[in-house]
Amino acid sequence: MKLYRGMAVSEGYAIGPVRYLSSQKENVPLKKTENRPKEWARFLQARMKACSHMMELYQQALSRVGEHYAGIFKIQLALLQDEDLLTRIRRCILEAGYTAESAIEKTADEYRHVFEEMDDEYLRAREADVQDVKQQVLMQLASSSTLESRRETSPAWEEPCILAADDILPSETLHIDASRVRGMILRQGSQISHAAILARSLGIPAVAGVADLPHDEDLFVIVDGFSGDILVDPPKEKVAIYADLQRQYEAERQALKQYSDVKTVTLDGTRIELMANIGHPNDLTGVLDYGADGIGLFRSEYLFMYCDQMPSEEQQTAAYGTVLQEMQGKRVIIRLLDIGADKQVPYVKMDREENPVMGRRGIRFCLEHRDILMTQLRALLRAARLGKLGILIPMVVSAEEIHTVRRLLTEAAQALQNEGIPYSGEYELGIMIETPASVMLSPELAKEVDFFSIGTNDLTQFVMAADRGNPKVGALCQAGNEAVRRMVKITVESAQKAGIWVDVCGEAAADPELTEFLLSIGVRSLSVAPPSLLVIRQTIRQIDLIRLQEIRE
Ligand code: PEP
Ligand code: MG
DSSP states (O other): OEEEEOEEEEOSEEEEEEEEEOOOOOOOOOOBOSOHHHHHHHHHHHHHHHHHHHHHHHHHHHHHHOHHHHHHHHHHHHHHTOHHHHHHHHIIIIITOBOHHHHHHHHHHHHHHHHHTOSOHHHHHTHHHHHHHHHHHHHHHTSSOHHHHHHHHOGGGTSSEEEEESOOOHHHHTTOOTTTEEEEEESSOOTTSHHHHHHHHHTOOEEEOOTTOOOOTTOEEEEETTTOEEEESOOHHHHHHHHHHHHHHHHHHHHHHTTSSSOOBOTTOOBOEEEEEESSGGGHHHHHHTTOSEEEEEEHHHHHHHOSSOOOHHHHHHHHHHHHHHTTTSEEEEEOOOOBTTBOOTTSOOOOOSOGGGSSOTHHHHHHOHHHHHHHHHHHHHHGGGSEEEEEEOSOOSHHHHHHHHHHHHHHHHHHHHHTOOOOOOOEEEEEEOSHHHHHTHHHHTTTOSEEEEOHHHHHHHHHTOOTTOGGGTTTOOTTSHHHHHHHHHHHHHHHHHTOEEEEOSGGGGOHHHHHHHHHTTOOEEEEOGGGHHHHHHHHTTOOHHHHHHHHO
16 A cells, blocks of 8 residues: 545545546647638637637536536636737737637736736636636637547546546536546645635545656545545555445535525524634635535635735735625624744744744734734725625734724724725724633723634633643643633623623534533534534534523523
8 A cells, every 4th residue: 555645625535446637738839820810710709609618617517516616617708808818819810920729829828927926826726717718719719629538538437436637627627527526636736726626516525736646547546535645555454444434424424414504593493603714715615505604714814824925905805805795795704814823924934932822923913013914904994895894803912902903993994095995994893812811801802892702722722721733732722621611601701791792713613512512601603614514503403502591590
């Protein structure tokens, strides 16, 4: 057996033979034409046909995997109709004398370089859209279908298999018959590549970034979509273990599906707000499918971690705006940059600290880096026009920190006003309760803000003096510990007294064993990672708060 490691991008287990999808990125040799007007007309016609084909793909994707994924084809359509693209191709054909095929090849190449150099990983990943648009037009120019021939030459769809490829273009992903693909392995790709998004949408276990996977046709593998492990030629015992895990996982998943579109209410009819934690607009796929009531925690630092340069105000406005828009008026809580300790961004040099977990992180970092904070505040205010925004301050230990952020928000709004940039002053301001100081000061802090969000991950490590990243003290670092429970209870009581709302967004919110406790002390809002939405909804629906109350009395 040989073990390969990649990035787990879609959870689940898959066992089976590998089938390869050969790379489609062959380049068209550049050729000149004798008849420039004819080539231009050929291109225009192919472009028109490609546009209507993309509309068909959009409709297919919409009915198969929903709007979030189908939107990719709308983006591609916009790209194909882009004025700049058209001008470049026109010049290539009418001025430089290239054939239609060569012009699209040359122009796609130029676009590729532009995308490759982009800072934002999400935008860089859109290079696949350029390639796909190119293939669509080439396909129309060639009247014979390149995609179909690639599909036909691949035996991948004939029997249940593990599909392996360098990467998969969006239009190709639609040809994938999910019932015949048990799992996916991508040599390239990332959490946010199209294939990864599709795999998650279809519930196909997938691992990306397995650059060294051998190309042998006869491989038999296990794909572990939780750890990112690929086991090649595993012994019988391993196959049996994974087959068991797979059965267990499938049974649980099937049973949970019934909770996708039912209300989040307890047995006695108490409505609970169940929201989702995300780190990037791309995480929205599961959120919408599983009917979350909003985004309880958008960890904005992940957006920064995806980039290799500080994301600009425009980039941030676009990312926050996308999430607010997609959530259609439901609550979206965006946390201010919480870097430091275990979350580092490569382009921000931080001083070495003896104990960074208790160092200049979270709001402390933001207040020391006013330029970074002001850019984020401006982007948030600009995006606030698109939905119901909550701004969340991380690692708070005093009221002064809140006062400063409020003042800076007023300054940012004033600056936008002076510059004539549209923004909205309608948002809620809240704080993370994740330090013992904020718990003990919660009666006073509650008067300063609109909401509390209890971060049980950090709160637990600080209350228990047990590093959350150190497995050796893992048994101590448990949110279910009585000391942590009491801290959470104090916080909820302070919020109730002040009449502000409170949610729990740390991992404790996703632990079914703690749901009853949290609801029993008055928590009515939970925020969990998208894959945990259904299991927590199921748990909530089995709790009877009136009975619990009676037992206590
Ligand atoms: C927490 O500390 O509980 C929390 C939600 O924040 P993070 O896990 O990002 O530190
Ligand atoms: Mg935290």
